[in-house]
Amino acid sequence: xxxxxxxISKLAIAFPGSNEPTYGVREVTMNVAxxxxxxxVGESGSGKSLTALAALGLVQPPGRIVGxxxxxxxxxxxxxxVAREVRxxxxxxxxxxxxxxxxxxxxxxxxxxxxxIKRLGMGKTQANKRAAELLELVGIPFPLERLRNYPYEFSxxxxxxxxIAIALAAxxxxxxxxxxxxxxxxxxxxxxxxxxxxxxxxxxxxxMMITHDLGVVAEFCDRVQVMYAGRVVERGPVGDLxxxxxxxxxxxxIASSPRVDIEQQxxxxxxxxxxxxxxxxxxxxxxxxxxxxxxxxxxxVPPLIELAPRRWSACWRRQESMS
Amino acid sequence: xxxxxxxxxxxxxxxxxxxxxxFGRALxxxxxxxxxxxxxxxxxxxxxxxxxxxxxxxxxxxxxARLTPPLFxxxxxxxxxxxxxxxxxxxxxLLQGARVSIAVGLFVVLIAGIFGIAMGLLAGxxxxxxxxxxxxxxxxxxxFPGILLALVILYALGPSMRLVIIVLSINGWxxxxxxxxxxxxxxxxxxxxxxAEISGAGPFRxxxxxxxxxLTSPLLTLGVLEFARIILAEAALSFLGYGVQPPxxxxxxxxxxxxxxxTSAWWIVVIxxxxxxxxxxxxxxxxxxxxxxxxxxxxxxxxxxxxxQPEKDPA
Amino acid sequence: MLYFxxxxxxxxxxxxxxxxxxxxxxxxxxxxxxxxxxxxxxxPEQRDAVRSYLGLDRSLIAQYWEYLTNxxxxxxxxxxxxxxxSALSIVLDRLPASLALNTVAIVIALLLAIPMGTIAALxxxxxxxxxxxxxxxxxxxAPQFWLGFMLMLLFGVRLGWFPTSGADExxxxxxxxxxxxxxxxxxxxxxxxxxxxxxxGRPYILTAEAKGITALxxxxxxxxxxxxxxxxxxxxxxxxxMLAGYTVVVETVFAWPGxxxxxxxxxEQQDLMLLQAVVIVVxxxxxxxxxxxxxxxxxxxxxxxLS
Numbered sequence: 027x028x029x030x031x032x033x034i035s036k037l038a039i040a041f042p043g044s045n046e047p048t049y050g051v052r053e054v055t056m057n058v059a060x061x062x063x064x065x066x067v068g069e070s071g072s073g074k075s076l077t078a079l080a081a082l083g084l085v086q087p088p089g090r091i092v093g094x095x096x097x098x099x100x101x102x103x104x105x106x107x108v109a110r111e112v113r114x115x116x117x118x119x120x121x122x123x124x125x126x127x128x129x130x131x132x133x134x135x136x137x138x139x140x141x142x143i144k145r146l147g148m149g150k151t152q153a154n155k156r157a158a159e160l161l162e163l164v165g166i167p168f169p170l171e172r173l174r175n176y177p178y179e180f181s182x183x184x185x186x187x188x189x190i191a192i193a194l195a196a197x198x199x200x201x202x203x204x205x206x207x208x209x210x211x212x213x214x215x216x217x218x219x220x221x222x223x224x225x226x227x228x229x230x231x232x233x234m235m236i237t238h239d240l241g242v243v244a245e246f247c248d249r250v251q252v253m254y255a256g257r258v259v260e261r262g263p264v265g266d267l268x269x270x271x272x273x274x275x276x277x278x279x280i281a282s283s284p285r286v287d288i289e290q291q292x293x294x295x296x297x298x299x300x301x302x303x304x305x306x307x308x309x310x311x312x313x314x315x316x317x318x319x320x321x322x323x324x325x326x327v328p329p330l331i332e333l334a335p336r337r338w339s340a341c342w343r344r345q346e347s348m349s
Numbered sequence: 350x351x352x353x354x355x356x357x358x359x360x361x362x363x364x365x366x367x368x369x370x371x372f373g374r375a376l377x378x379x380x381x382x383x384x385x386x387x388x389x390x391x392x393x394x395x396x397x398x399x400x401x402x403x404x405x406x407x408x409x410x411x412x413x414a415r416l417t418p419p420l421f422x423x424x425x426x427x428x429x430x431x432x433x434x435x436x437x438x439x440x441x442x443l444l445q446g447a448r449v450s451i452a453v454g455l456f457v458v459l460i461a462g463i464f465g466i467a468m469g470l471l472a473g474x475x476x477x478x479x480x481x482x483x484x485x486x487x488x489x490x491x492x493f494p495g496i497l498l499a500l501v502i503l504y505a506l507g508p509s510m511r512l513v514i515i516v517l518s519i520n521g522w523x524x525x526x527x528x529x530x531x532x533x534x535x536x537x538x539x540x541x542x543x544x545a546e547i548s549g550a551g552p553f554r555x556x557x558x559x560x561x562x563x564l565t566s567p568l569l570t571l572g573v574l575e576f577a578r579i580i581l582a583e584a585a586l587s588f589l590g591y592g593v594q595p596p597x598x599x600x601x602x603x604x605x606x607x608x609x610x611x612t613s614a615w616w617i618v619v620i621x622x623x624x625x626x627x628x629x630x631x632x633x634x635x636x637x638x639x640x641x642x643x644x645x646x647x648x649x650x651x652x653x654x655x656x657x658q659p660e661k662d663p664a
Numbered sequence: 665m666l667y668f669x670x671x672x673x674x675x676x677x678x679x680x681x682x683x684x685x686x687x688x689x690x691x692x693x694x695x696x697x698x699x700x701x702x703x704x705x706x707x708p709e710q711r712d713a714v715r716s717y718l719g720l721d722r723s724l725i726a727q728y729w730e731y732l733t734n735x736x737x738x739x740x741x742x743x744x745x746x747x748x749x750s751a752l753s754i755v756l757d758r759l760p761a762s763l764a765l766n767t768v769a770i771v772i773a774l775l776l777a778i779p780m781g782t783i784a785a786l787x788x789x790x791x792x793x794x795x796x797x798x799x800x801x802x803x804x805x806a807p808q809f810w811l812g813f814m815l816m817l818l819f820g821v822r823l824g825w826f827p828t829s830g831a832d833e834x835x836x837x838x839x840x841x842x843x844x845x846x847x848x849x850x851x852x853x854x855x856x857x858x859x860x861x862x863x864x865g866r867p868y869i870l871t872a873e874a875k876g877i878t879a880l881x882x883x884x885x886x887x888x889x890x891x892x893x894x895x896x897x898x899x900x901x902x903x904x905x906m907l908a909g910y911t912v913v914v915e916t917v918f919a920w921p922g923x924x925x926x927x928x929x930x931x932e933q934q935d936l937m938l939l940q941a942v943v944i945v946v947x948x949x950x951x952x953x954x955x956x957x958x959x960x961x962x963x964x965x966x967x968x969x970l971s
Contacts, residue, residue, distance in 0.1 A: 121870070131965065132885075493679070619817075
């Protein structure tokens with residue numbers, strides 16, 4: 027088995043509420059292995075971004091990690107000192123909107139060299155040289171001149187490339203990408219994905235790709251994890267999961283994706299809305315919208331278990347039919 | 350119908366104006382906001398009741414009791430806050446001054462506010478030419494040396510409370526116009542208003558029923574803030590001698606009349622200033638609280654963790 | 665850039681023109697300037713004589729035209745109070761004192777406000793924050809002239825550290841500058857605090873945290889630096905407002921020989937020419953400062969495109 031880099035176990039993240047705290051992440055157990063590309067899919071509010079932030083110790087107050095453990099290469103990431111050391115160097119993260127995620131009043135050269143100087147202890151000249159190299163690596167022409175530019179002088183796609191350059195500056199082992207293509211045009215999306223593919227191949231970086239777009243997952247990822255209402259509901263290799271999903275929610279997601287290969291009369295969708303927060307619904311969080319829900323589904327939360335080799339699912343009905 | 354593949358698009362939080370009772374309860378819970386509201390309320394109340402609660406006639410001179418210090422500084426209960434150089438009771442004068450200063454504040458806020466809001470609505474709704482004309486005028490007026498011109502006008506036409514109100518109103522409408530206009534522009538873009546307009550509501554109707562209620566909160570906050578500023582401006586004008594004229598009293602005027610006695614009878618200058626400061630401070634505190642209360646994002650920031658223990662093992 | 669500047673300059677000139685016109689009408693049309701030369705019981709003939717001497721018996725348009733042409737040649741008339749001296753020269757004589765006072769005041773205000781606002785922003789809602797906020801609010805709630813008296817009383821009279829009037833000694837500038845500075849410091853501190861809080865909540869700060877940048881550096885190199893831009897611009901505007909307004913009261917309280925005190929003296933002496941000159945000069949200064957602020961802003965914020 028390939029070495030596991032990131033191991034998250036029974037993670038729970040909560041926020042203060044008017045009466046009681048609400049959970050953004052109820053219970054998540056997952057891991058990322060060396061060099062693998064894991065896709066994390068779900069609607070807004072499924073907890074996918076929160077989980078990623080938690081992995082880096084970046085959960086912003088008033089939110090708090092209230093349960094579970096996170097280990098990186100065996101080290102405890104819940105310890106702020108460890109997290110601070112790992113962040114930016116061993117695990118990097120890129121965010122959805124590159125316009126607001128970059129400091130508008132700082133040159134992009136400055137933003138790249140900041141990592142090199144502060145985290146890797148490089149000198150200014152060396153850092154600038156390396157920054158130019160990184161810009162070249164992510165496909166930005168005239169890197170030396172562009173170091174002196176400001177974010178507003180770049181297009182959306184270029185800015186995202188800059189973010190990737192910053193993220194890769196310290197040669198991390200894992201890159202977490204939170205909806206990196208959502209804010210971009212479709213054509214640029216493809217370019218960025220291509221870039222990420224190239225880079226992860228060349229540099230051997232593992233990628234945790236968070237997205238709501240199944241197309242991105244299909245193209246880029248090896249394994250995919252589906253999240254709903256703060257829990258993992260299914261996980262497995264991309265081909266297997268898309269071919270024969272083991273959870274009604276996954277089936278619903280796949281069915282509602284527009285297809286070019288078969289004829290569709292109308293787009294299908296899943297009726298209803300996701301719950302406001304984890305725990306809002308008793309039993310399986312998906313049961314109000316699930317065509318197969320029965321009384322057990324409505325009262326007891328199904329555990330995430332391995333129904334077949336590498337195929338995990340949290341669904342009573344599937345578990346029953348498999349045994 | 351929810352399309353699971355699309356991210357949720359955030360919408361402008363334009364809703365019903367908050368309930369009055371919820372407002373009252375929130376005010377009671379706040380620390381500084383409540384303090385501001387209570388103190389300001391007390392001061393306004395004293396201003397209204399001044400003729401009834403004044404221990405003396407503020408213009409009555411009593412030369413035998415001139416320059417008496419306040420109670421805890423060598424004075425007596427006869428004149429709790431002391432007397433001035435003509436033997437007039439300071440407390441009574443302060444109450445009389447309160448009537449003037451508060452009245453000026455309220456009138457200016459009303460006049461400048463109504464005019465400014467109207468201009469802002471006009472600019473926001475008509476847009477293009479009307480908008481740029483109104484805003485240009487406002488911007489240029491902002492560049493005028495307001496106090497200086499006010500002094501010139503007051504000097505030229507003869508200072509009086511009425512003229513002070515007019516002058517300060519002319520000086521103060523611009524900010525209401527700006528705030529109103531920017532709200533109108535952003536509200537018009539919201540789907541809520543678009544829906545109203547599509548369903549046939551004319552501009553006045555839309556303005557009245559939909560836009561104005563949403564404006565009450567920010568405009569109220571602004572009004573209280575401006576009230577504070579006007580009190581200070583009127584005090585400065587009266588201090589210089591070009592505001593309210595004797596025998597009327599205004600807090601600024603009282604200070605001016607006491608300047609020569611700064612070292613001998615410090616209370617004539619110090620106490621009115623404290624009163625002005627407290628009034629303005631309360632208005633500022635109330636306005637700050639109102640701003641936080643009416644901005645949903647700010648309100649959420651104030652939330653915290655109450656006494657809550659994490660569960661041992663979430664099942 | 666040049667186009668932008670020229671446009672602002674033209675608007676500025678328009679403002680000066682409008683101010684000058686306003687002053688003209690107020691002083692000529694509304695007031696009766698000839699009265700300042702005559703005893704109260706002057707006869708109508710005497711009044712008419714003075715009016716024609718002052719050129720006030722000509723048509724309004726003629727007077728206005730002469731006024732404007734003189735204005736363009738920087739001739740603002742002769743002072744009534746100090747005959748023989750050009751009103752403009754008297755004002756320009758006193759201008760440096762006001763500029764010095766206001767400059768010292770704004771520097772003090774910034775030196776006080778920026779640290780206070782920053783510290784408050786780092787721990788919003790804490791006791792430290794509440795204290796600094798209350799202090800700021802107190803500062804900007806007190807009337808400036810009264811603050812002047814308080815400072816005078818405490819530091820000038822009781823403690824005797826600083827002189828309380830005039831501009832004769834080096835330390836004379838301290839108390840009036842403080843009186844001017846404190847309310848402005850309060851305003852700027854509030855602004856610094858809220859700008860910092862906003863900046864600290866922005867996504868790029870999260871990016872910096874994800875890069876492993878320490879909290880100190882995130883504040884220092886990202887939030888603080890970015891907050892300075894709007895705050896310094898605001899400071900610049902406050903400087904203009906100080907000059908245009910509250911310098912009058914503070915200079916009066918401390919007998920500081922600047923244009924503020926000159927305004928009051930001109931009013932007392934009923935010297936309309938001088939009054940006119942003061943207003944126009946101050947309006948021009950405000951326009952210049954605002955223009956300089958615009959230029960400053962474009963230099964420090966690289967995003968501004970001056971096309």
